[in-house]
Amino acid sequence: MQDTLCIVFLLLAVGVESKGDAEDTQPLCNTGSGRSSSDFSVGHLLVIPADGSHWLGLKAIAQELGRRGHRVTAVIPEISMTMGPGEHYDTLIYPVSFGREAIDEMMAGITETLRSASQSLFERVNGRILHLQKRFDAVLTDPLVPTGSLIARKLGLPTVNLLRGIPCGMDWTATACxxxxxxxxxxxxxxxxxxTFKQRVINTLVRALEPTLCRLLYWRFEDITRRFLGEDVGLAEVLSQADIWLQRIDFALEFPRPLMPNVVLVGGINCEVTNPLPEELEPWVSAEHGFIVFTLGSMVSNLPEEITAVFVEAFRTIPQKVIWRYTGPVPDNLPENVKVMKWVPQNDLLAHPGARAFITHSGSHGIYEGLCHAVPMVMVPLGGDQPDNAMRMETRGAGVVLDITRVTVDDLLHALDEVVNNTRYKESLKMLSAIHKDRPMEPLALSVYWTEYVMxxxxxxxxxxxxxxxxxxxxxxxxxxxxxVTVVMLVVMVTFKCIALCLRRVTRKKKRD
Amino acid sequence: MQDTLCIVFLLLAVGVESKGDAEDTQPLCNTGSGRSSSDFSVGHLLVIPADGSHWLGLKAIAQELGRRGHRVTAVIPEISMTMGPGEHYDTLIYPVSFGREAIDEMMAGITETLRSASQSLFERVNGRILHLQKRFDAVLTDPLVPTGSLIARKLGLPTVNLLRGIPCGMDWTATACxxxxxxxxxxxxxxxxxxTFKQRVINTLVRALEPTLCRLLYWRFEDITRRFLGEDVGLAEVLSQADIWLQRIDFALEFPRPLMPNVVLVGGINCEVTNPLPEELEPWVSAEHGFIVFTLGSMVSNLPEEITAVFVEAFRTIPQKVIWRYTGPVPDNLPENVKVMKWVPQNDLLAHPGARAFITHSGSHGIYEGLCHAVPMVMVPLGGDQPDNAMRMETRGAGVVLDITRVTVDDLLHALDEVVNNTRYKESLKMLSAIHKDRPMEPLALSVYWTEYVMxxxxxxxxxxxxxxxxxxxxxxxxxxxxxVTVVMLVVMVTFKCIALCLRRVTRKKKRD
Structure with missing residues (x-):
C-alpha cells in the first residue's frame, strides 16, 4: 500500500503542475546552457524522485554529488510528505492545485486521481524537451514510479536507478537477471x-503470475509510455535501458541470489548519514534505562484507538523512555516516559548508544538503520515488503514479530522484555551489523561513484x-x-524403422527358407 | 595446454616432496602456535599456488597481505617456472627429486607423472593435519589445480580462490551461477x-558436454578427492565450499553475464604492480620510434625455425626497437634493433610511454596488461583461452589477430603497421582502458580486502x-x-471426459426422444 501511495503522490505532485502556470513563471532549469560532453569533472544530474521513504536515499546521493561540485537539480512538488530542498542541490518546486489536507481525501480515489494526473504529466514534458536535452548528463530516479525512466528515454539521457525493488519483479526482468x-x-x-516442495510450487506459481501482476500494477503506465514516447515500446523495455541499478539490499539480510553486472548493492545507504540530535531530545536519550524508538514509517499517521491504547498501557509499565513518531491525536492519558513527536530523526536516534529497542513496521529503511546500529527490534509489519523484511530479521535472531491487529499489552511487554533484556538479540545484531558494515566501500560512496561513472x-x-x-x-x-529433441526423435525413429525392416526381411527370408 | 602444464608442475612440485625427507628437516610452518580466533587485526594465510602465469596474481596478494602485517606462508617447490620467495611472505620450499631439465622430458608423460605425483601428495598432508589446523585462518589458491581446495576442506579452513576460469566451466557450476x-x-x-542460431546450437551442445569434459579433465582428482578426504564427496562439491571467488575478468573485455554474490571481479590485478625498468633496457625503451614488446608467455620457450625467421625478417625492416622474450636458440642474423632476453618485465615495459605495440600469444595476463596500459596488440593465440581473448580484443578494435602457423613477413609487417600507425587502435584502447580502470577499488586492493574479510x-x-x-x-x-503439468493434464482430461459423457447422454436422450 505504501508503494501505491508513492505512485499517487509522485504523479499528483509532478502531474498537477500542468494545472498551474509553472512553465511560464519557473523555468525547468534556472541556470547555464549546454555543456561540453568532454567536461567530466563536473556533471549535471537531473533527479526525478519518489515520495515517502523513497526520497531518503535519493536525497543523500543528491546532497553528496552537490557537495562534490556537481550541479544537481531535483524536480519536487510544492506539497509532499518528505521531499524538500537541501544545501547542495537545486530544487525546482512546482505549484500544485491542492492543499495538504486534500492528499488524505484523494486516498479514496486513487485510480481516478492517477488517471487524470498521468494524462497531463508527460504532455507538459514534451514541450520542453529541447531545452532539457543539452543540460543534463544523467537522470537519477526510483523506477518504482517510472516517470523518471520515461523522461530519461525521451531526453536520450543515461539513467541511474535507486530502488528497493518493484513488487512484481519487473526490476529483475528489466535487468535480465x-x-x-x-x-x-x-x-x-x-x-x-x-x-519445502509445497512452497516451491507456490513460489513458481507466483513467478508465473508476475507478468500479470506487472500488467495490473502498471497498465496505465504502459499506455502512457506508448503515447508519451510516441513509439511502440513496453515499460519493461524502457526500464531495461537503465545503465546502473543501485539496489537497496544487502546479503547480511537478503538471501544470496544471482546478480547482473550493472546491479550494485547499496543496502544501508542512509546508515552513515547521521546528524546531531536536537537539544530537546537530550533528556530523553540520556535516561538511565535507555530509550525505545517507536515509528511506523512515513505513511502511517493514525492508529485505531484500541491499538494506541495497547501501546500506551505497555509503555506505562516499562523503565525505558519511549520516543514515538505519531501524527494522530495524542491520547490523554499519556505516561510521563513517552514523548510523541510528529517527526523523529530516526536514524540519529538509533545511532545513539542509549537506544535499547526499535518498534518498527519493518520498512526497508528502518530495518537497515536498525541493522546498521545493531538495535534489537519489535516488528509490526503492515504490508508490502514489510512481512518479508520482518521474517528475514526474525530468522536471523534480530528481533520479534507481532501482529499489530491482535497485539495485547502482555504480548508487547513480553516482546520488549525479550529484545531489551535477552542479550542474544543484541549479540545476533552485532554480528549481522559487522557483516553488513564490512564492505569495500560505503553504500553512499558507492552510489555516488556509479552515478558519477554514468555521467x-x-x-x-x-x-x-x-x-x-x-x-x-x-x-x-x-x-x-x-x-x-526433433533430431534425437528422428534418429530414434529411423533406427527403429531400419531395425523393423531388417527384422521383417529376416523373418520373410526364414519363412521362405 | 598451458593449463595442463600448470597442473603437472604443481603436482610435481608439491607431490614429489614425499620422495624427500622434507617433513623431518623442514617443518611445514616455521613459527608460532595456535592463534586466538578473535584476533582479527593479524591473520595467517596459507597460499597453495599454481605455477606459470597463475602465480602472478597470487604473489601480488601474498605480498600485499604480508606488507599489511599478516603472516603469509606460500608452499612452493624447489624447482618451478615462476614461483619463488618474496619480501613480505614466507616460503616453504620443498626439495624435488628431479632437475630443471627433467621438467621438459616429463611433458611427454603427463598422465603417468600426474598419477604418481598425486598419489603420494595427499597422504603426506594427512599426517600433518593436526599441526596445520590451528595455524591458519584461510587458504588462498587457484582452483584450476584443486590441491589447495582439498587441503582447505581437510583442514576445515575457509578458502579464497583466485582464478581466470576452469576450462570445463566447473567454476560456474561450483558457484551455482x-x-x-x-x-x-x-x-x-x-x-x-x-x-546465430547455429552458434547457439553448438554453444548449447558444448554446455551439455561440459560435465563430461570436467570428468575427463579431473577424473584423477575425483578419485584422489574421495581417498584424501575419506568421504564420498565430488570435486565440484568441494569447490562449491569456497567462500570468495576472485575472478580475473573484467567487463571492459568480457561479455556481461550473471554473477553470484561471492564472485568478485579482479581482472587486471597485476596492472598497477609496476617496478622501475632495469638500466640495461634504458636505451631500448627511449628510442626515437619507440619499441615493440614481443612475448609468447611463460610456457613457450622455443619456436620452429621457420616461424622465428619470419619474425626476424619483419623486425629487420621496421624503425621500432623490439624487446623479445625468447629462451630458445638466438638466430645468428639477429638485426640490431632486436634485443632477445630470457625474461622481460612485461608489465613494466607495457607501462612505458615508448611502447608502440605488443606482440602477444593473448594469454589473459598479457591481454589485461596491454589493456591497462592501452598498448595496441598483434595477437598470435596458441591455444587454451587465448583465441577467445584475442577475438574479444579484436572485436573491440584493440588489435589484429594472426595465425602463427601460417604467418608471413608481409602479414606481420602489415599488422604492425596497422596497430602502430593507424590511430584507431590506440583510440579504441584508450577508451577501453579508461572503462577498465574506472572502478570503485583497484583489483589488487579488492582482492586483499576480500581475503582479509574471509580471515x-x-x-x-x-x-x-x-x-x-x-x-x-x-x-x-x-x-x-x-x-x-500433471495437474493441468488431469483437469483437461476430466473436463473432456465430462463433456464427452454429457454429450453421450444428450445424444442418447435425443435418440430415445
Missing part, C-alpha cells in the same frame, strides 16, 4: 531461500547483457532444445 | 555474446546461495513443473 524460483523467494510470499562515460553500455536482444523463447534456448 | 547458453558463450568456442569472519557463509542444497532437478524446478 536470472531468479530461479527454486531458491529465490518471491516478494510478499514470506518464504526463505530454503523452501563520465555517458552510460554503461558495456555492462548491458546481450540477453536483451533475445525473446524469452530464445533466451531459454527453447528453439535449440526443440531442434535437438 | 546461471550461465544461459543463449548469450553466455562457452570457453574455447570463439563465440561472442550475440550468436576476519572465518568465511562468508551468508554469501552461499541455497541453490547448493538442491539437486539439478529441483534447481530447475522440474519436479514442480512435472506436478503442474
Amino acid at each position: 536470472p531468479s530461479p524460483p527454486s531458491y529465490v523467494p518471491r516478494l510478499l510470499t514470506g518464504f526463505t531461500d530454503r523452501m 563520465r562515460h555517458k552510460g554503461a553500455p558495456h555492462l548491458r547483457p546481450a540477453a536483451h536482444n533475445l525473446n524469452w523463447f530464445q533466451y531459454h534456448s527453447l528453439d535449440v532444445i526443440a531442434l535437438l | 546461471p550461465s544461459p547458453p543463449s548469450y553466455v558463450p562457452r570457453l574455447l568456442t570463439g563465440f561472442t555474446d550475440r550468436m 576476519r569472519h572465518k568465511g562468508a557463509p551468508h554469501l552461499r546461495p541455497a541453490a547448493h542444497n538442491l539437486n539439478w532437478f529441483q534447481y530447475h524446478s522440474l519436479d514442480v513443473i512435472a506436478l503442474l
Whole structure:
C-alpha cells in the first residue's frame, strides 16, 4: 500500500503542475546552457524522485554529488510528505492545485486521481524537451514510479536507478537477471531461500503470475509510455535501458541470489548519514534505562484507538523512555516516559548508544538503520515488503514479530522484555551489523561513484547483457532444445524403422527358407 | 595446454616432496602456535599456488597481505617456472627429486607423472593435519589445480580462490551461477555474446558436454578427492565450499553475464604492480620510434625455425626497437634493433610511454596488461583461452589477430603497421582502458580486502546461495513443473471426459426422444 501511495503522490505532485502556470513563471532549469560532453569533472544530474521513504536515499546521493561540485537539480512538488530542498542541490518546486489536507481525501480515489494526473504529466514534458536535452548528463530516479525512466528515454539521457525493488519483479526482468524460483523467494510470499516442495510450487506459481501482476500494477503506465514516447515500446523495455541499478539490499539480510553486472548493492545507504540530535531530545536519550524508538514509517499517521491504547498501557509499565513518531491525536492519558513527536530523526536516534529497542513496521529503511546500529527490534509489519523484511530479521535472531491487529499489552511487554533484556538479540545484531558494515566501500560512496561513472562515460553500455536482444523463447534456448529433441526423435525413429525392416526381411527370408 | 602444464608442475612440485625427507628437516610452518580466533587485526594465510602465469596474481596478494602485517606462508617447490620467495611472505620450499631439465622430458608423460605425483601428495598432508589446523585462518589458491581446495576442506579452513576460469566451466557450476547458453558463450568456442542460431546450437551442445569434459579433465582428482578426504564427496562439491571467488575478468573485455554474490571481479590485478625498468633496457625503451614488446608467455620457450625467421625478417625492416622474450636458440642474423632476453618485465615495459605495440600469444595476463596500459596488440593465440581473448580484443578494435602457423613477413609487417600507425587502435584502447580502470577499488586492493574479510569472519557463509542444497532437478524446478503439468493434464482430461459423457447422454436422450 505504501508503494501505491508513492505512485499517487509522485504523479499528483509532478502531474498537477500542468494545472498551474509553472512553465511560464519557473523555468525547468534556472541556470547555464549546454555543456561540453568532454567536461567530466563536473556533471549535471537531473533527479526525478519518489515520495515517502523513497526520497531518503535519493536525497543523500543528491546532497553528496552537490557537495562534490556537481550541479544537481531535483524536480519536487510544492506539497509532499518528505521531499524538500537541501544545501547542495537545486530544487525546482512546482505549484500544485491542492492543499495538504486534500492528499488524505484523494486516498479514496486513487485510480481516478492517477488517471487524470498521468494524462497531463508527460504532455507538459514534451514541450520542453529541447531545452532539457543539452543540460543534463544523467537522470537519477526510483523506477518504482517510472516517470523518471520515461523522461530519461525521451531526453536520450543515461539513467541511474535507486530502488528497493518493484513488487512484481519487473526490476529483475528489466535487468535480465536470472531468479530461479527454486531458491529465490518471491516478494510478499514470506518464504526463505530454503523452501519445502509445497512452497516451491507456490513460489513458481507466483513467478508465473508476475507478468500479470506487472500488467495490473502498471497498465496505465504502459499506455502512457506508448503515447508519451510516441513509439511502440513496453515499460519493461524502457526500464531495461537503465545503465546502473543501485539496489537497496544487502546479503547480511537478503538471501544470496544471482546478480547482473550493472546491479550494485547499496543496502544501508542512509546508515552513515547521521546528524546531531536536537537539544530537546537530550533528556530523553540520556535516561538511565535507555530509550525505545517507536515509528511506523512515513505513511502511517493514525492508529485505531484500541491499538494506541495497547501501546500506551505497555509503555506505562516499562523503565525505558519511549520516543514515538505519531501524527494522530495524542491520547490523554499519556505516561510521563513517552514523548510523541510528529517527526523523529530516526536514524540519529538509533545511532545513539542509549537506544535499547526499535518498534518498527519493518520498512526497508528502518530495518537497515536498525541493522546498521545493531538495535534489537519489535516488528509490526503492515504490508508490502514489510512481512518479508520482518521474517528475514526474525530468522536471523534480530528481533520479534507481532501482529499489530491482535497485539495485547502482555504480548508487547513480553516482546520488549525479550529484545531489551535477552542479550542474544543484541549479540545476533552485532554480528549481522559487522557483516553488513564490512564492505569495500560505503553504500553512499558507492552510489555516488556509479552515478558519477554514468555521467563520465555517458552510460554503461558495456555492462548491458546481450540477453536483451533475445525473446524469452530464445533466451531459454527453447528453439535449440526443440531442434535437438526433433533430431534425437528422428534418429530414434529411423533406427527403429531400419531395425523393423531388417527384422521383417529376416523373418520373410526364414519363412521362405 | 598451458593449463595442463600448470597442473603437472604443481603436482610435481608439491607431490614429489614425499620422495624427500622434507617433513623431518623442514617443518611445514616455521613459527608460532595456535592463534586466538578473535584476533582479527593479524591473520595467517596459507597460499597453495599454481605455477606459470597463475602465480602472478597470487604473489601480488601474498605480498600485499604480508606488507599489511599478516603472516603469509606460500608452499612452493624447489624447482618451478615462476614461483619463488618474496619480501613480505614466507616460503616453504620443498626439495624435488628431479632437475630443471627433467621438467621438459616429463611433458611427454603427463598422465603417468600426474598419477604418481598425486598419489603420494595427499597422504603426506594427512599426517600433518593436526599441526596445520590451528595455524591458519584461510587458504588462498587457484582452483584450476584443486590441491589447495582439498587441503582447505581437510583442514576445515575457509578458502579464497583466485582464478581466470576452469576450462570445463566447473567454476560456474561450483558457484551455482546461471550461465544461459543463449548469450553466455562457452570457453574455447570463439563465440561472442550475440550468436546465430547455429552458434547457439553448438554453444548449447558444448554446455551439455561440459560435465563430461570436467570428468575427463579431473577424473584423477575425483578419485584422489574421495581417498584424501575419506568421504564420498565430488570435486565440484568441494569447490562449491569456497567462500570468495576472485575472478580475473573484467567487463571492459568480457561479455556481461550473471554473477553470484561471492564472485568478485579482479581482472587486471597485476596492472598497477609496476617496478622501475632495469638500466640495461634504458636505451631500448627511449628510442626515437619507440619499441615493440614481443612475448609468447611463460610456457613457450622455443619456436620452429621457420616461424622465428619470419619474425626476424619483419623486425629487420621496421624503425621500432623490439624487446623479445625468447629462451630458445638466438638466430645468428639477429638485426640490431632486436634485443632477445630470457625474461622481460612485461608489465613494466607495457607501462612505458615508448611502447608502440605488443606482440602477444593473448594469454589473459598479457591481454589485461596491454589493456591497462592501452598498448595496441598483434595477437598470435596458441591455444587454451587465448583465441577467445584475442577475438574479444579484436572485436573491440584493440588489435589484429594472426595465425602463427601460417604467418608471413608481409602479414606481420602489415599488422604492425596497422596497430602502430593507424590511430584507431590506440583510440579504441584508450577508451577501453579508461572503462577498465574506472572502478570503485583497484583489483589488487579488492582482492586483499576480500581475503582479509574471509580471515576476519572465518568465511562468508551468508554469501552461499541455497541453490547448493538442491539437486539439478529441483534447481530447475522440474519436479514442480512435472506436478503442474500433471495437474493441468488431469483437469483437461476430466473436463473432456465430462463433456464427452454429457454429450453421450444428450445424444442418447435425443435418440430415445
